[in-house]
Structure formats: C-alpha cells, structure tokens
Amino acid sequence: MTDLEEKLSRVLSGAAHGAPQAPDGLLATVKTRHRRRRARSTAVTAAAAVVLVAGGVGVVVNGLGVAGEPHPAVSATGEAGPPVRKVPPPVWKVWPQAVHKIPARLPDGRAYYPQLLLDDRTLLVMTGVGDGKRQYLWSYDLGTGRPRRIAEIPPTKGSAIFADGVAAGGGHIVWWASYKEKGGPRVARIWTVPVAGGRPRRVTDVPLGNVMKEGHIRELAVTGSDVVFAYEKGGVYRVPLSGGSPRPVQGAERHHILSWPWVGVHRGKAIFREVLNVETGERNEAAVKAGEEVRCGVERCWGIDVRYKTVKVDNRDSSGKKITCGDRPCPKTVRSRTVLRGFVRDRDGSHERDLPKDFQESSEAGLERFFQTSLLGPGDQLFVALYDAVTGRTADLGMRPDATGGMAMPDSGSDRLLAYKVGNEMYVLDLATIK
Amino acid sequence: MDDEPGFDDFVAEQTEALLRYGYVLTGNPHDAADLVQEALIRLCGAWPRVRRKDSPHSYVRTTMARLHISVWRRRRREHLTGAPPDRVHREVFPSEEEQGLWRELAALPRRQRAVLVLRYYEQLSDAEIAKVLGISTGTVRSQAFRGLDKLRSSLLSSMETHGSMR
Numbered sequence: 001m002t003d004l005e006e007k008l009s010r011v012l013s014g015a016a017h018g019a020p021q022a023p024d025g026l027l028a029t030v031k032t033r034h035r036r037r038r039a040r041s042t043a044v045t046a047a048a049a050v051v052l053v054a055g056g057v058g059v060v061v062n063g064l065g066v067a068g069e070p071h072p073a074v075s076a077t078g079e080a081g082p083p084v085r086k087v088p089p090p091v092w093k094v095w096p097q098a099v100h101k102i103p104a105r106l107p108d109g110r111a112y113y114p115q116l117l118l119d120d121r122t123l124l125v126m127t128g129v130g131d132g133k134r135q136y137l138w139s140y141d142l143g144t145g146r147p148r149r150i151a152e153i154p155p156t157k158g159s160a161i162f163a164d165g166v167a168a169g170g171g172h173i174v175w176w177a178s179y180k181e182k183g184g185p186r187v188a189r190i191w192t193v194p195v196a197g198g199r200p201r202r203v204t205d206v207p208l209g210n211v212m213k214e215g216h217i218r219e220l221a222v223t224g225s226d227v228v229f230a231y232e233k234g235g236v237y238r239v240p241l242s243g244g245s246p247r248p249v250q251g252a253e254r255h256h257i258l259s260w261p262w263v264g265v266h267r268g269k270a271i272f273r274e275v276l277n278v279e280t281g282e283r284n285e286a287a288v289k290a291g292e293e294v295r296c297g298v299e300r301c302w303g304i305d306v307r308y309k310t311v312k313v314d315n316r317d318s319s320g321k322k323i324t325c326g327d328r329p330c331p332k333t334v335r336s337r338t339v340l341r342g343f344v345r346d347r348d349g350s351h352e353r354d355l356p357k358d359f360q361e362s363s364e365a366g367l368e369r370f371f372q373t374s375l376l377g378p379g380d381q382l383f384v385a386l387y388d389a390v391t392g393r394t395a396d397l398g399m400r401p402d403a404t405g406g407m408a409m410p411d412s413g414s415d416r417l418l419a420y421k422v423g424n425e426m427y428v429l430d431l432a433t434i435k
Numbered sequence: 436m437d438d439e440p441g442f443d444d445f446v447a448e449q450t451e452a453l454l455r456y457g458y459v460l461t462g463n464p465h466d467a468a469d470l471v472q473e474a475l476i477r478l479c480g481a482w483p484r485v486r487r488k489d490s491p492h493s494y495v496r497t498t499m500a501r502l503h504i505s506v507w508r509r510r511r512r513e514h515l516t517g518a519p520p521d522r523v524h525r526e527v528f529p530s531e532e533e534q535g536l537w538r539e540l541a542a543l544p545r546r547q548r549a550v551l552v553l554r555y556y557e558q559l560s561d562a563e564i565a566k567v568l569g570i571s572t573g574t575v576r577s578q579a580f581r582g583l584d585k586l587r588s589s590l591l592s593s594m595e596t597h598g599s600m601r
Contacts, residue, residue, distance in 0.1 A: 017455075020465075021451075022450045232448075
C-alpha cells in the first residue's frame with residue numbers, strides 16, 4: 001500500500017465512527033414500506049384476479065391475493081394503511097414492579113446506552129457511543145441513580161467496528177471490536193474487564209476472513225473461565241478468558257449460540273428447532289408441524305402457521321383484452337401467502353396458545369415469553385405494545401413518535417432487559433420480575 | 436413473529452455496521468440512513484431467497500453500493516426515514532491532513548468513491564469490487580486510479596496553500 005492508500009484506509013475507518021445512529025423505528029418503517037410496496041403490486045394483480053373469477057375458472061383470490069393475512073387493507077388509492085388499534089394500559093400500570101424510570105443522561109450530562117442487567121438493581125451502560133472519541137463502561141445503580149465507572153474501552157484506531165456484543169458473567173465483562181492492522185488480516189479482538197473495574201485486557205484476536213461474505217462474530221457469552229462466541233455464519237468457538245487461541249466447540253461447527261450451553265442451527269424457516277447442550281450432549285428437536293415457521297428458545301417455540309399457494313391468473317378482461325401491469329404484461333401466477341395463526345408453545349408441543357393477531361408479526365422482546373410490535377392507535381399515532389404470552393396481558397410501552405414522526409423501537413434481545421428512551425427518561429424494564 | 440424469521444435479527448444486528456458502511460460510502464449521515472433503509476426494504480422483499488443462500492450480508496451491501504451509484508439516489512430524494520439520524524455526528528480525525536482527505540473524498544464522483552470505499556474500507560479485491568458494482572475489473576482499476584490521483588493532487592495543492600501538515 002502506498003502512503004496515500006494507508007491514509008485513506010485510516011480515514012475511512014476513523015470516519016465510520018461518525019456514522020449516524022439507527023434511525024428511530026427503522027425496522028417498523030422498513031416493514032411498513034415493504035408491505036406497502038407489496039400491497040401495491042398485489043393490488044395490481046388483484047385486478048386481474050377478479051377477472052379470472054368472473055371468467056368462471058373457479059379460483060378465488062381475495063383483493064390482496066393473500067387471504068386472511070393480517071396485512072394492511074388496500075384503500076381505494078391502492079395505498080395501504082395498517083388498521084387502528086386501541087391503546088392498552090401503560091406498562092408502569094400493568095407491571096409496576098418491572099419498570100424503572102431513570103434520567104436518560106448520567107449526572108454529568110453524558111448520554112448512555114443500556115447494555116444488560118448485571119443484577120436486580122444494576123444496569124451496565126456504555127457512554128461515548130455517539131458523542132465522543134472516548135467510550136466508557138459504567139454500572140448504574142437503579143436504586144440510588146449513581147453511576148460507577150468500570151473502565152474505559154480501549155480506543156479502536158484502525159477499527160471499523162468498535163465495542164460490540166457486550167456480555168457479562170462470573171464477574172467479568174466481555175466485548176469485541178474489529179481491527180485491521182497494517183499488513184495483517186482483519187480480526188475481531190475480544191476484550192475483558194472485571195465488573196468491579198480495572199484495565200481492559202485483550203483476550204484474543206479472532207480471525208475474520210472475508211467479512212463481506214462470512215460476517216463478524218456474535219453471541220458472546222462468559223461461561224466459567226471461558227468466553228464463547230459464534231461466527232455470524234455459524235460455528236461456535238471457545239477461548240479462555242486468560243487468553244489463547246479460539247478452539248471450535250465440538251459438535252457445534254455450524255451452530256449458533258442460543259443460550260449457553262445450548263447451541264442450535266438455523267435451518268430454513270426453523271430457527272433453533274434443533275438444539276444441543278454442549279455440556280451434557282443432550283439434544284432436543286422441537287415439535288413443528290408442516291407449514292409452520294418457527295423460532296425456538298430453550299423452552300418454547302413461537303411462530304406462524306402459513307400456507308403458500310400459487311394460483312394461475314387469467315390476464316384478460318371480460319372482453320378478452322389483455323390487462324397490463326404498468327408497461328409490462330401482468331404475471332401469470334400469484335403466490336398467495338396466508339397466515340392461519342400465530343402461536344407460542346413448549347418445545348415438546350404442549351401448552352400451546354395462540355398469539356393475538358397483532359402479535360403474529362411481532363418480535364421477541366425477552367425471556368421467550370414477551371413479544372413487541374408497533375401498532376397504529378387512534379389519531380394515526382404509532383405506539384409500541386408488549387405482550388406477555390404467559391399471562392396474556394398487553395401493555396403500552398409509552399413510546400410515541402417525536403415531532404418528526406420517528407420512533408425508536410426498543411432493542412429486543414432475549415434477555416431480561418428491555419430499555420428505551422421516552423423523552424428525557426430511560427425506561428428500564430426488568431422482565432424477570434414479572435411473574 | 437416476523438414475516439420471515441431472521442429478518443428482524445438481521446436488522447437489529449447489522450444496522451449499526453450498515454450505517455457505518457453507508458456513511459463512508461456517502462459521506463453524509465442522512466444519505467447513509469436513507470441508503471440503509473432502502474437496501475433493507477429491498478432485502479425484506481428478497482429475504483426468503485437471500486436467506487436460503489445465506490448471503491444477506493453481501494446482498495444488502497451490494498444493494499447499497501449499487502443504489503448509491505445508480506440514478507436512484509439522484510432521482511429519489513424522498514426522505515425514507517421517519518426521523519433524521521439523531522446522533523450528533525462529528526468526525527474526529529487525528530490530523531488535519533486526514534480531515535482534508537475526508538473532505539476531498541466528498542468531491543469525488545460517486546463511482547470513484549464507491550470503488551475506493553470497497554477497496555480501502557471493505558478491503559475487497561478488485562475482482563470482488565467488480566462483482567459488487569457490476570462493472571469490469573478494468574473499470575475498477577481505472578476508477579480507483581483516477582480517484583487516488585485526484586485525492587493526491589488535491590492534497591498536494593492544499594499542502595502548498597496551507598504549508599506542510601506534518
């Protein structure tokens with residue numbers, strides 16, 4: 001590399017730190033817009049489908065070509081709008097014991113990002129993510145509101161990705177950052193620091209290969225005296241906290257970490273259906289019926305029962321003239337996708353119950369039990385609802401779009417923490433307190 | 436449950452990295468956010484196919500690079516995001532020279548910049564870049580050469596104006 005090329009490489013990596021944060025409600029927006037586009041295109045084919053029925057061929061496709069699906073109805077203009085829902089009671093009324101409302105900034109004015117709950121009253125947070133060059137980890141006492149600095153995250157010059165995958169266990173905190181040093185390959189460097197505080201220590205450098213194809217690493221966890229992680233493509237590895245080379249975990253070469261020591265595979269539309277306990281060797285294959293698309297946890301699975309059907313469409317109107325879709329001939333078939341229902345049940349198929357219609361397209365919000373989704377309330381206002389599959393209760397998380405119409409969906413990990421900002425407050429939900 | 440299992444997770448896990456990539460690609464936080472969002476909408480539509488082939492990473496990154504150099508960017512200024520990115524963005528460079536380089540990058544034509552980003556940020560080979568952008572390796576090389584050449588000459592002229600940076 002020439003001097004200029006090296007400088008360029010450094011500048012680009014450095015500039016990446018100035019990247020914007022995820023726009024509020026990105027996932028919800030992406031899905032809504034995707035559905036809208038799909039609704040638009042199916043609305044066009046629907047015109048052809050009506051003709052087909054009139055022509056007496058006998059295949060009935062409804063207006064969207066997707067019977068029964070909880071998709072937005074298509075209005076006269078062909079523009080979709082989601083249905084309006086009643087807003088459930090606020091989360092602090094439904095589960096008061098679970099909600100901590102704390103200031104969204106530390107006493108010194110820094111913005112912070114909640115990472116995980118270290119225990120019942122201690123939140124691990126990171127500062128400096130968006131507003132500076134120096135990043136710190138803090139433990140935040142939810143009782144007293146006092147932060148305690150644990151460590152500075154070593155600056156990641158020459159890094160494209162910094163401090164990701166924060167996890168804790170056995171008094172240790174771990175995270176990784178991606179590095180590319182002169183002449184060397186790109187690596188994911190794993191760091192550790194005691195929860196009590198101290199100087200972060202490098203655990204190991206994990207070779208990354210072609211990040212564009214293979215992805216990075218994820219699912220870090222501390223287990224005893226080891227750190228475990230999986231490549232994004234699959235493949236579980238273990239490395240001692242004290243350092244050394246990562247070694248593949250036997251039998252988990254294509255696996256992802258579900259919840260240590262449980263690992264599993266993502267196969268088609270069955271995520272973690274097959275799991276393996278790498279400590280005991282116990283295997284489990286969840287009960288899944290044909291047509292079901294599921295994601296499983298250690299104890300439960302949730303998903304939807306879907307039917308796909310390809311139906312032929314006659315693209316002629318009643319006078320026999322060909323209908324076109326825009327400038328092109330209309331497609332000859334329509335693939336209809338019908339969601340029959342959403343469900344959650346134990347891995348062995350027992351204790352099954354239906355997920356409410358609104359939550360068929362929700363995402364897991366924690367503990368294999370809570371689900372969240374954004375819904376449209378009266379006055380076209382978006383809100384986020386949290387559903388508890390055990391008690392069947394639903395709560396409004398209290399988030400509302402800001403003046404610009406944007407809204408941040410809470411991070412939905414599978415752990416007990418659900419944290420999000422509402423105005424100047426941070427709502428910290430400890431889902432483990434909900435019985 | 437999401438439409439397509441895994442999509443939500445992919446978005447949750449990859450958004451930050453994609454925004455960084457989008458940011459170095461465009462040099463502008465709003466464009467980065469738009470680009471990521473448009474690429475994710477397209478990925479959402481293609482998810483079952485892309486996921487089966489286990490390549491959502493390269494799909495979305497390729498989509499972003501291509502969208503960026505395509506007419507889409509020029510034609511479509513609809514703000515896709517509900518809200519502008521809320522992170523106060525301030526690039527911090529260790530030297531004025533690097534700051535200058537970042538500024539000069541903004542003056543490059545999109546395709547030249549995209550080639551340089553794929554080469555020096557994503558660390559791709561010229562053959563890989565050719566595939567991503569749908570151009571020949573010869574074009575990759577000439578675009579990279581021209582881009583570097585422009586950066587070099589603007590750096591030189593700014594050094595002449597402001598004196599040496601080092």
